[in-house]
Amino acid sequence: MKFPSGLPIGESWIEAPATAPVVFPYDSSTITEAPVGTTDLARQALDHAVAVRETVGRLPSYVRRNVLQATHSAVRAERDAFVDLLVLETGKPLVDCRVEIDRTLLTLETAAEEVARLHGETVPLDLLPSGEGLRGFWVRKPIGVVVGITGFNYPLLLAAHKIAPAFAAGCPIIVKPAPQTPLATLWLVHFMRSALLENGAPESALQLLTGGPDVGATLTTDSRIGAVSFTGSAAVGHQIARDAAPTKVLLELGSNSALVVAEDADLDAAADAIIRGGYYASGQACISVQRVLAVESIRQPLLEKLGARLPAVVVGDPRDPATRVSALIDPRSTARVREWVDDAVHAGATVAYAAEGDTLGPIVLTDVPSGQQAWDEEIFGPVIAVRSVPDLESAFSSVNASRYGLHASVFTASLDTAFTAIDQLDVGGVVINEVPGFRSDVMPYGGVKDSGIGREGPRFAIEELTTTRMAIIRPR
Ligand code: NAD
Numbered sequence: 110m111k112f113p114s115g116l117p118i119g120e121s122w123i124e125a126p127a128t129a130p131v132v133f134p135y136d137s138s139t140i141t142e143a144p145v146g147t148t149d150l151a152r153q154a155l156d157h158a159v160a161v162r163e164t165v166g167r168l169p170s171y172v173r174r175n176v177l178q179a180t181h182s183a184v185r186a187e188r189d190a191f192v193d194l195l196v197l198e199t200g201k202p203l204v205d206c207r208v209e210i211d212r213t214l215l216t217l218e219t220a221a222e223e224v225a226r227l228h229g230e231t232v233p234l235d236l237l238p239s240g241e242g243l244r245g246f247w248v249r250k251p252i253g254v255v256v257g258i259t260g261f262n263y264p265l266l267l268a269a270h271k272i273a274p275a276f277a278a279g280c281p282i283i284v285k286p287a288p289q290t291p292l293a294t295l296w297l298v299h300f301m302r303s304a305l306l307e308n309g310a311p312e313s314a315l316q317l318l319t320g321g322p323d324v325g326a327t328l329t330t331d332s333r334i335g336a337v338s339f340t341g342s343a344a345v346g347h348q349i350a351r352d353a354a355p356t357k358v359l360l361e362l363g364s365n366s367a368l369v370v371a372e373d374a375d376l377d378a379a380a381d382a383i384i385r386g387g388y389y390a391s392g393q394a395c396i397s398v399q400r401v402l403a404v405e406s407i408r409q410p411l412l413e414k415l416g417a418r419l420p421a422v423v424v425g426d427p428r429d430p431a432t433r434v435s436a437l438i439d440p441r442s443t444a445r446v447r448e449w450v451d452d453a454v455h456a457g458a459t460v461a462y463a464a465e466g467d468t469l470g471p472i473v474l475t476d477v478p479s480g481q482q483a484w485d486e487e488i489f490g491p492v493i494a495v496r497s498v499p500d501l502e503s504a505f506s507s508v509n510a511s512r513y514g515l516h517a518s519v520f521t522a523s524l525d526t527a528f529t530a531i532d533q534l535d536v537g538g539v540v541i542n543e544v545p546g547f548r549s550d551v552m553p554y555g556g557v558k559d560s561g562i563g564r565e566g567p568r569f570a571i572e573e574l575t576t577t578r579m580a581i582i583r584p585r
Pocket residue numbers: 258259260261262263267285286287288320321322323324325326329340341342343345346348349361362363364394395396487489515561
């Protein structure tokens with residue numbers, strides 16, 4: 110793979126004063142050195158973004174669509190190399206990185222299509238006599254400079270969900286990936302800046318800063334920006350929302366997603382989904398299954414089905430196509446997950462299953478008491494906690510008792526139960542007989558409560574990143 114060294118700021122790539130190693134989480138080897146951004150470079154990027162705001166806002170639709178389509182083609186041509194890079198910088202299993210690149214391609218494609226659908230409406234103004242004879246319509250205007258901040262777990266996909274809708278909406282964007290995983294995002298930005306250049310658009314429409322909280326905070330607190338679009342932990346998201354006020358902030362945060370298993374569920378399908386949804390990306394996904402609420406009568410058979418499947422979950426080198434669970438992003442995260450499991454056990458939980466080996470593998474806990482982080486907080490590792498409940502009503506109130514509300518799943522054969530769940534679960538998405546991690550680019554995606562504010566999916570992100578401007582005309 111070839112991309113310029115330095116950071117894409119303004120119309121060129123600028124050498125950063127320092128570099129930091131990017132590490133392969135599985136064996137802690139250094140993949141390469143990546144440039145580290147500074148607050149000074151962040152301010153320069155903001156100046157450039159503000160300078161091109163009007164130009165980018167006025168780019169014709171065909172240019173914005175062409176740029177996104179060209180980026181899509183360039184990324185698709187390097188699909189396998191992107192997968193290899195994602196495996197190395199995230200340590201996520203190969204299968205999950207293949208899903209990530211395919212979803213990234215769909216995000217770019219969908220955003221390109223949405224350019225054609227960015228329009229307003231005509232409205233009747235004669236609902237009172239004073240409006241008679243007036244003509245009214247509204248148009249959508251870009252919100253201005255967007256700052257996109259992303260987490261480490263799906264670096265390419267998360268960046269695509271910031272960059273593509275912002276540009277489709279006519280907004281310049283500065284993106285800041287997580288310090289652990291800057292490489293795939295840098296490469297995506299390289300391709301899109303080439304497409305900008307080829308289409309006569311300013312490269313400053315898309316800039317990238319690496320670095321940590323200081324660089325992120327410099328970007329998000331600048332009063333000249335129109336919106337912050339953040340994906341990461343609730344703690345950081347809430348901090349950004351406080352510091353960035355009154356700027357618009359969109360937050361895609363974490364969760365401790367629940368999967369409810371009703372008495373009439375297909376238990377094989379539920380067990381498959383718990384394993385697939387709980388351990389993909391080694392459990393480092395915002396909508397992975399963490400809490401399983403099983404109605405008492407089926408708890409034991411469900412645990413047996415899980416127990417029969419778990420030994421087949423391959424733990425190990427993420428480059429191996431058979432691997433399903435690999436090392437977490439860093440040793441600190443692994444230590445934290447182990448600590449939360451130990452705390453739960455000391456508080457009365459039972460370890461129903463734990464894979465053996467050096468790499469943290471799948472763990473199933475039962476009877477984790479409330480008040481334990483392994484139940485109440487987002488564990489972000491390969492740990493599932495199964496709790497039995499007397500009935501569905503208790504299951505749904507347990508789902509809703511969480512401070513998070515991203516997605517929840519229910520396994521049931523009953524249409525009534527499905528509709529009750531859709532009606533009563535206080536989450537951003539209810540999924541029936543599928544994993545809560547199911548996400549499609551054509552749906553509004555996001556959470557309630559501490560899981561976030563605003564919606565993604567290109568169509569919905571474009572709505573968030575544009576404002577309506579009303580036009581009223583009295584024809585002469
Ligand atoms: P994190 O919150 O630690 O960091 C996210 C980003 O914020 C990083 O780029 C980081 O450098 C930056 N940052 C940290 N402090 C900042 C500050 N004060 N100002 C500005 N930027 C700052 O998250 P992470 O550990 O990288 O990612 C994992 C989290 O992301 C999990 O909680 C996961 O659930 C969440 N996530 C949510 C979604 C979603 O769509 N809802 C998707 C993926 C990940």
